[in-house]
Amino acid sequence: QLRLVESGGGLVQAGGSLTLSCAASGVSLGRLTVGWFRQAPGKEREGVACINAGGDSTYYVDSAKGRFTISRDNAKNTVYLQMNNLKSEDTAVYSCAVGGGNSYRLCVRNEHDGWGQGNQVTVSS
Numbered sequence: 558q559l560r561l562v563e564s565g566g567g568l569v570q571a572g573g574s575l576t577l578s579c580a581a582s583g584v585s586l587g588r589l590t591v592g593w594f595r596q597a598p599g600k601e602r603e604g605v606a607c608i609n610a611g612g613d614s615t616y617y618v619d620s621a622k623g624r625f626t627i628s629r630d631n632a633k634n635t636v637y638l639q640m641n642n643l644k645s646e647d648t649a650v651y652s653c654a655v656g657g658g659n660s661y662r663l664c665v666r667n668e669h670d671g672w673g674q675g676n677q678v679t680v681s682s
Contacts, residue, residue, distance in 0.1 A: 561673035579653030595649035604664030616660035
C-alpha cells in the first residue's frame with residue numbers, strides 16, 4: 558500500500574530556505590512521476606513542482622521558477638523540494654503526490670494516484 562510522508566516544513570523568515578522531503582513506502586517512486594502541491598488558506602491547491610520518473614523532465618509553476626528545485630533520489634525512494642528565497646506568499650500546506658503520467662499531467666491536470674498528509678510551511682515577513 559502506497560504511503561507518502563512529507564517532512565522538512567516549519568517556520569522560516571522571508572528570504573530563507575527550506576528543503577522538503579517526501580519519503581515513500583509500499584511503492585517504488587522510480588516508476589512514478591512525483592510532485593509537490595500546496596494549498597494556502599482560502600485558496601485552491603496548486604501544483605508547485607513535478608518531476609517525471611526518469612528525472613529528466615520537470616514542471617514548475619511560474620511563481621516557483623528560479624527559486625524552487627525538485628529532485629529525486631530513487632535509491633532512497635525520496636523526492637525533495639529545495640525552496641530558496643522564500644516569500645510570505647509561499648506560506649501553505651505542502652503535500653507530495655504521485656502519478657503515472659508526465660509532470661504536466663500531475664502538476665497541472667492533477668492526475669494523481671496518491672497523496673501525503675501534508676506539511677506546513679510558514680514564511681514570516
